[in-house]
Amino acid sequence: MISLNTALIILVFLFFIKSMVGVATTENPLEQAESDPLVIEGKFTPKTLARYNGIDNPRIFIAVKKRVFxxxxxxxxxxxxxxxxxFAGRDASxxxxxxxxxxxxxxxxxEPIDTLTGLTKEELESLDSWEQHFDNKYKVVGTLHENNADSSEVVPPPQPQSKKDA
Ligand code: HEM
Structure with missing residues (x-):
């Protein structure tokens, strides 16, 4: 029979190991986004960004003025x-x-990315302050591009060189 103290030490130890494993697997969000075959070099579209909503993917990304945090x-x-x-997985601008x-x-x-038309000067200034808040607190993992740039997410096969280039 193990004592209460030993059980506690084992519990703390297991918790410590669990947190270490958690850190090891989630430390580099940029690397994770880059290893996603649908995200090329941190280029997100509204559709690919939506995957990072904390549900489909445990990571949560949001876009502010076309920058993805x-x-x-x-x-x-x-x-x-x-x-x-x-806001999770969305353009929150x-x-x-x-x-x-x-x-x-x-x-x-x-739909196409919101061009922020109709916002007043004050509202745009408020958005700028939020952007600053996110800049100070979170890491940028990419940029937001139109869905019709989706095709650029699939790396095209190398094109045969034309005679002119040869
Ligand atoms: C009932 C009104 C609201 C209350 C009481 C409230 C309260 C708070 C509090 C306590 C924080 C944490 C501040 C900190 O520790 O840094 C926060 C952060 C925040 N709030 Fe609100 N909030 C309210 C409404 C809103 C609304 C309407 C928005 C919509 C834009 C909003 C957006 C945010 C954002 C984006 C953050 C920053 C979270 C972060 O640092 O990632 N809040 N709010």
Whole structure:
């Protein structure tokens, strides 16, 4: 029969090992995004970004002014059930500018990227401050591009050299 103390030490040890393994597997978000066959060199589209919503993929990315931030460490904000979960895997720019996390501030992932038209100077300034907040707190893992750039996600086979180049 093991003593309570020994059991506690074993528990703490197991917890420590679990956290170490967790760190080892999630430490480099950029590497993870780059190893995703649908994301080439950190180039996301609204559709590929949507995969990083904390549900389909444990990592959470959001786009602010076409820059993609890894906000996984803010999972309490953006993870499932969090107050800003609507932003997970999405372009949050308009919502941040308007200080609203309503779904109506998000552009469908099938549509072209929001050009932020109609926002006032103050709203755009508010967005800039949010961008600064994200810059100070989170790592940039890529940039947001139109869905019709999807085809560039599949690396094209090398083209035969034309006679002119030879
Ligand atoms: C009922 C009103 C709200 C309350 C009480 C509230 C409260 C908070 C608190 C306490 C924080 C954490 C600050 C920190 O420790 O850094 C926070 C962060 C934040 N809030 Fe709100 N908030 C509210 C509304 C909103 C709305 C409407 C938005 C929509 C844009 C929003 C977006 C954010 C974002 C993006 C963060 C930063 C999270 C991060 O650092 O990743 N909040 N809010």
């Amino acid at each position: 890894d906000v996984t460490q803010g999972a309490t904000f953006y993870g499932p059930g969090g107050p800003y979960e609507n 308009r919502g941040l500018a308007l200080n609203s996390f309503e779904l109506s501030c998000l552009t469908s992932i099938d």
